Amino acid sequence: MMTLKVGLIGTGWFGDMHAKLLTQHKDVELQAVTASSQEKAEAFAAKLPNAKGYGDVQQMLDAHSLDAVYICTPPFARGNFEQQCIERGIPFLVEKPLYSEAELPEQLLEAIRARGLITSVGYHFRYMDGTDRAQELLANRQLALALGYWMGGAPGGTWWRRQERSGGQFVEQTTHIVDLLRYIAGEVTEVYAAYHEGILSSQDANANVADAGTVTLKLEGGMIATISNTCIIPAGEQAGLHFYTNEGKLEISHGGVKDFTAATVIEYKNKSNPYEKQMEAFLHAVKTGDTSLIRSSYEDACKTHRVTMAANASALSGQVIKL
Template identity: 25%
Template sequence: MDKIVIGIIGAGRIGRLHAENIVQIPQVEIKTISDIFADNAREWAAQIGIPHVTTDYQEILNDSDIDAVFICSPTNTHAPIIKEAAKAGKHIFCEKPVSFSAEETKEALQVVKEAGVKLQVGFNRRFDHNFKKVHDTVKAGTIGDTHIVKITSRDPEPPPAEYIKSSGGMFMDMSIHDFDMARYVTGSEVEEVYVQGASLVDPVFAELGDVDTAVITLKFENGAIGVIDNSRKAVYGYDQRVEVFGSKGSVSIQNDQPTTAEISTAEGVFQDKPQYFFLERYKDAYINETHAFINSVLYNTPLVCEGNDGLQAELIAKAAKESFETGKPVKVANKQYTLN
């Protein structure tokens, strides 16, 4: 295979982002994009060279010319579409999470395995230059055995109430990226989770049974201890930092800024704030994850983020929610899950 034809399911913000990245890749053609509000996408699709827009994603799955699909629709549609796409013989890129139900995710992964197609889950931070450097440094043994992992992940603004209602909650929607990152940078599974959470940013979170602020403690199978702190509102920008401390040293990354200029005057020392929005902070990571998926389909290279990675992050998120609700540490279920 020297060229891949793609269909994109979902023309919202993330679907359009992926489409605009994909059209820059010479070996790839986007033939069709589907969205229930197709009329809103037609002009944009024509501008970037997508010839066909439809309201029915089945047209993509039934098109024998299409080799792979990007699933960028709402989370509650992911698992059913994954199963349909796999049975149709399409390779699959799916945004996180695969589903809100571990059992539903397992069913989807089983169908993928039986169909023999590839499935990459959209944990884009694995493809960020900073986080990848942490992962590579730990894997190389440079800092020795991992002892402590610290992850800070704070959004610049909380999402609207309508989004919160369907998001699956902070742990499944936001912290899930950090759960995946904890596994990625340590190379170890999480075996226990303990959470303290609160609604400090906006009372709407508590009204909807969610939290906007949390500190999450992790215990890893390799003996390491981790801590994640999350907030839905950091007034100074998108706060994304990691430190891994080990027996031979440590590795840490700081926030990306528009510039690294430091201005020193009698009034103080000033630097740029962090990048404000995730689309700015992770622009290159989204491009890199797309290239990785395309290369995997074209050249059969290993996937960096497989379906099981999606499942494990969901299992940690489920344990985190249970810990918050019960006030007790919770073991992560089925962390060694394997497909039949």
């Protein structure tokens, strides 16, 4: 059985979560870790079997002949890592969102296409059991409307609260709901957004992201959707996507799916780990060249990124953005 040599860039929550899954995989050797400093990298690597820490990604890639790389940095710290993987022909899985602004992902996508590189993006909602079930249930129903939401508080990291570093809540968090809408219902053609500002910035002088927003989307085929978010509530975070059809309502959340029809309410709970399924799909592609199990490539993720960037542009201009 082929053992894959993997490197990891970024040692925050996502880096730690992916490292745990990778080290539990019998066909993976997590050889190297890059962090924002040599000290952080070495401390993280010390928790892993046979891994070495680096403060510079080029040093890591020069020192190891890696089969794949996981990129788990904040969105503002992107570009160089992907570019180095592309130049060396190393497949990579990168966490969402692709970046905090619009242009860089498009430039990277051109280089990825030219290289024919295997990529995966961390839209793990696509790998939930409930998502599979929702697609089955909606296959023969007529979709009219979707309502999505991500309601919670602002993470404490200073970068998340800066618009130029995170892209704001709709780009950094609610992108999952946008992506799930696209995955199930099809492509977005028009975007109109309105944001509210002032509450979070009054509580935190560092913060300049919007407090809340509502984004109206028109999809191919005529379906409409509204996705709202806020990052100011102190407790009770909720995220989900509801579809309204000719047979009733379907609710998708972290927990699974609830199917509301005229006669019944049936709940289907998520049982498997979507991050694990995402990992298996990516590693299978790296081993075999078969990318059919990857549900979000970099190219596909760029389509979600364009929608979230259009929402920011619309909120700023007050105009409808056509895609």
